Amino acid sequence: MGINVLLVEDDPSLANAILEGLSDQNIKCEIVSTVANAIQAVRDRRPDAVILDLMLSGDNGLDVLKAVRAQRDPTPVLILTALGSLENRVAGLNEGADDYLVKPFEMPELIARITAITRRNNRIEGSTLTYGPLLLDLTTRRVFRDGKELKLSPTETSLIELFIRHENQVLTRKMLCHQLWETNWEGETNVIEVHINRLRSKLERGFEQPLIHTIRGRGYMLSESEPKSRTESLEPLDSDESNKPTKIE
Amino acid sequence: MVLGDEVTTKETEGNLLGQSRMRYWGKYTFRVRTAVILTLFILLTALAVGFAFRNVVSILLDNQTNLDLRDDAQEFVEQLESISGTISPERAQAWNRHAATHELHHWFLRVFDKNEVVVWETISVPEAMIANHLSNTEMQEFGNYRFLNRPVYHSSASNKEKPTGWIQLGCSLELVQDSLSQLDRLLLWVFLIVGVLGPIASLFLSAQLLNPLTDLTKQAAALSVTDRSQLLGLRGSGDELDSLAGTVNALLARVRSQLQANEDWIANSAHQLRSPLAAITSNVEVVLGRLPEGKSSDMLASVLNECEYLNKLVQQLLLLSEANAVGVKAKRSEIRWDEMIRQSSDFFEALASAKDISLKFDAITDCTVFANPEHLRIVLHNILDNAIKYTPPNGSIEIELTKSPENECTLRVKDTGIGISEVDLARVSRRFFRSDSGRDPATTPRGTGLGLNIVKTIVEGLDGRLQIDSVLGSGTTVRIVLPAIA
CATH class of the missing domain: 3.30.450 (Beta-Lactamase)
Structure with a gap:
């Protein structure tokens, strides 16, 4: 995809996990751990996006955001925070952050959000969303496959919208829950499984090609082709030197 | 059909029922x-x-x-x-x-x-x-x-x-x-x-x-322990009763600050848990993504499951402390409760029909309440989630929203589920209470035991009431009463 991300994070274990997780998706990542280095790196490297941890030892991550926005730099910034309360979220968004993610997060969600904020700037929202044979009319909330209308409930329509917006990406149960509920509440019934199964049966009845795939242990993905198995991505990444982090001190 | 007392009475005030009778006699x-x-x-x-x-x-x-x-x-x-x-x-x-x-x-x-x-x-x-x-x-x-x-x-x-x-x-x-x-x-x-x-x-x-x-x-x-604005009124006469009221107020202040300290402690602990949990989850996820399917990946997947559970727990503990503090009354807006219920009806119907349970949204009256929408969704979701979880196949759940002349909105969720024993009824809304009867661990994700406590905290924070009536074996009726906006 050719995305370059600057990660501002002082926890080496988490930083490394994010770096590795992003490189598995061919997202290049550079790690800095202090506010000063971060401000300099944004200016010098011009990353496509910044992942910013708010709790840096001794420093407030928001200072990076303030400095970047003070220079009228529109680089998308995703805030990573352990403080999940409303005030904290609002404070970050008020300073000009593009998105926030509360720790602990799921890697697929981080990836989905990073791709979303890097795309956001050059994407024009039309009145329809399409993916392969699927078409969602955003104004009438009607869904078609190969021109044939599918009778979906509002919940299912909302789910398919999320899937189309994140085509070929893993959506976790938590992300789906959030889409349905606008809360992180998951409940104790198998809510997501039930809805995905219904959506899948409506989507795929009478058609050969499956569209929604279950990624075991991680979530679901909308894709025209069978998702790559895990082993395939293993080899090239570990040998690919260009994806190794370049650390700035 | 209706048994038991208001959960609030049994719960927070313990055996005050006897005491209050004594107090009356005294x-x-x-x-x-x-x-x-x-x-x-x-x-x-x-x-x-x-x-x-x-x-x-x-x-x-x-x-x-x-x-x-x-x-x-x-x-x-x-x-x-x-x-x-x-x-x-x-x-x-x-x-x-x-x-x-x-x-x-x-x-x-x-x-x-x-x-x-x-x-x-x-x-x-x-x-x-x-x-x-x-x-x-x-x-x-x-x-x-x-x-x-x-x-x-x-x-x-x-x-x-x-x-x-x-x-x-x-x-x-x-x-x-x-x-x-x-x-x-x-x-x-x-x-x-x-x-x-x-x-x-x-x-x-x-x-x-x-x-x-x-x-x-x-x-x-009538005093609420959690609402800091509630104090006994002093008459200004400086007599013994005023001094008693003053003493009670001082005691309240001490209790409240202790409670607040507890909640803060929980919130801080939960926050402290988040960062390492994020590191563990992310590392495991990356490794899991690279491993071929097999025993090792299964083991890592179960580690991830546990992390997810921990995450949920931390999330709910924070929600609880947010609800206990000023949180419930912050970020409120006027919400059409009936519309929220109607909008989510298809969501729950799908869940219910997967278990062959009939879900009836009967009398849903227009009702506007003043609440944080996220909190209200959590309340609704939790109550319906529980009803569906504890109702066996072919059962039914009736959902009713009514407005009383006293200007109160009541959400009534009545199921034909397994019910709650009288002993458990007094404990259901306590933190970490879990009744494992009637839940199939294979199909239902592990609960944290905080759900009803969160509901209760939110509802009471909104000056409402949570009332649970149940008969073991024949069903449970949950009522949530919130003040309506005229």
Whole structure:
């Protein structure tokens, strides 16, 4: 995809996990751990996006955001925070952050959000969303496959919208829950499984090609082709030197 | 069908039900005790005052009588000392007139010679009046009469040792006794009236006295421990009740700061857990993504599952502390509760139909409440989630939203599920309570045991009520009552 991300994070274990997780998706990542280095790196490297941890030892991550926005730099910034309360979220968004993610997060969600904020700037929202044979009319909330209308409930329509917006990406149960509920509440019934199964049966009845795939242990993905198995991505990444982090001190 | 008490009563106030009954009785007897003491005091005072008054009157009357008799005796002794020979008819007539008009009732006078033989007496002398022991000059009583004797020494007599005659004069005590018994009757009436009015006045008075205390009790019973703005009102009189209210307020403040410290501790711990949890989850996810399917990846997947559970727990603990603090009342807006329920109906119908449970959204009335939408969704989701989870296949769940004339919105979710035993009912909304009966661990994700506690905290934070009625084996009815916006 050719995305370059600057990660501002002082926890080496988490930083490394994010770096590795992003490189598995061919997202290049550079790690800095202090506010000063971060401000300099944004200016010098011009990353496509910044992942910013708010709790840096001794420093407030928001200072990076303030400095970047003070220079009228529109680089998308995703805030990573352990403080999940409303005030904290609002404070970050008020300073000009593009998105926030509360720790602990799921890697697929981080990836989905990073791709979303890097795309956001050059994407024009039309009145329809399409993916392969699927078409969602955003104004009438009607869904078609190969021109044939599918009778979906509002919940299912909302789910398919999320899937189309994140085509070929893993959506976790938590992300789906959030889409349905606008809360992180998951409940104790198998809510997501039930809805995905219904959506899948409506989507795929009478058609050969499956569209929604279950990624075991991680979530679901909308894709025209069978998702790559895990082993395939293993080899090239570990040998690919260009994806190794370049650390700035 | 309906069993059990309001969860709030059983839950937070523990066995206060018994205590409150006791408190009521205590209040009652205290009032009665005060009234009884007051009544006794009034009656005893009336009795003492009456008794003293009667005695004073009696002593005064007695003294007056005695004084009059002594004065008269002195006067007649002097007259007789100057009379020689017999008593002239004029004098006798004058003395009889004196007797008849004397202010003392039945006043009489007798004159004796030196041999103690009656020489003259007024016609008013009572019959069988004794004449012996004339030498006794003390005040004496005979029958209803009081009398006294005095020796007479004639002015011409040479021997002043031996009296030349005697007089005896006295009067009837009838009038005095009549007056006293009249006074007794009057006092008895007064006492009876005091005896009847006393207890009534005492009850009224003790109620008046205890009114501020009753008010204080009512206020204290309505106090919410978590709402910092709620305090007992001081009347500004600086009396004992004000000092009691002040003490209770200080206690409340201490309890609240302790509670707040606990909640802060939970919130801080949860925050501290998030970063390492994020590191663990992310690392495991990356490794899991690179491993081929097999035993190792299965093991890592279960690590991830546990992380997810921990994450959920941390999330809910934070939500709980947010709801306990000012959070519930922050970020509120007017929400059409009925629309929120209608909008999510298809979401829950799908869940229910997967278990062959029929979900009926019956009477959903227009209802606007003032709440944080995220919190309200959590409440709704949790209650319906529980209903679906604990209702076996082919059961039914009825959802009803009504608005009462008292301007309260009630969401009623009635299921035909497995129900809750009476013992568990008292505990369902406690933190970390989990009843594992009726849940299939294979198909249902592990719960944190915080759900209902969060619901309760949110609902009560919005000045609402959570009420759960249940019969083991036949179903549960959950009611959430929130104040409506007119």
